[in-house]
Amino acid sequence: KAGVTQTPRYLIKTRGQQVTLSCSPISGHRSVSWYQQTPGQGLQFLFEYFSETQRNKGNFPGRFSGRQFSNSRSEMNVSTLELGDSALYLCASREGRRNTGELFFGEGSRLTVL
Amino acid sequence: GQQLNQSPQSMFIQEGEDVSMNCTSSSIFNTWLWYKQDPGEGPVLLIALYKAGELTSNGRLTAQFGITRKDSFLNISASIPSDVGIYFCAGLMNYGGSQGNLIFGKGTKLSVKP
Numbered sequence: 001k002a003g004v005t006q007t008p009r010y011l012i013k014t015r016g017q018q019v020t021l022s023c024s025p026i027s028g029h030r031s032v033s034w035y036q037q038t039p040g041q042g043l044q045f046l047f048e049y050f051s052e053t054q055r056n057k058g059n060f061p062g063r064f065s066g067r068q069f070s071n072s073r074s075e076m077n078v079s080t081l082e083l084g085d086s087a088l089y090l091c092a093s094r095e096g097r098r099n100t101g102e103l104f105f106g107e108g109s110r111l112t113v114l
Numbered sequence: 115g116q117q118l119n120q121s122p123q124s125m126f127i128q129e130g131e132d133v134s135m136n137c138t139s140s141s142i143f144n145t146w147l148w149y150k151q152d153p154g155e156g157p158v159l160l161i162a163l164y165k166a167g168e169l170t171s172n173g174r175l176t177a178q179f180g181i182t183r184k185d186s187f188l189n190i191s192a193s194i195p196s197d198v199g200i201y202f203c204a205g206l207m208n209y210g211g212s213q214g215n216l217i218f219g220k221g222t223k224l225s226v227k228p
Binding site: 033035042043044058092102103107 | 145
């Protein structure tokens, strides 16, 4: 079974631009969560989608948004990029409706904002 | 918001030594988990604990869910070079219809001298 796949792995953007990151969960997993990882703040929850519906949202500004498609693939978008958005963005999937905390993470998309 | 205090932040140990790390919170959780992240990879689940007082092992790893539900401990016995990485504790509180979301500690960076 293939793992969680994130694209692109690395990208460089400039301030003010926008970026879209993609995540393909493990086959059969309907829940996709996104996390931002930085050296200073660690892993912080962005949002979770289940069956195309956002079920939970972290404390991030509205510039961060996401969506999930009918095949469970998910995208997150960050608009009007700021230097502080430089981070590793991790996607994680799980199978069931109930959150047990057992997540399968992808390798992440490393975003650098110049 | 909720925060997890994970210690130590980093440690250097000799191969063969035992390792201990812990995580505390001012809030209670009904699930504690431990993840490990290798360089360039996403976190991987090591152990999940679902009951206060529970002690669970996974090979050389042993973790405990504190009786107060506000802390957890991870022990690694007879460390080997491949134990190098960053270990994260994570807490989850879901109740009623809320799925909750994982709160992560800042991590313990483990370096092993061969």
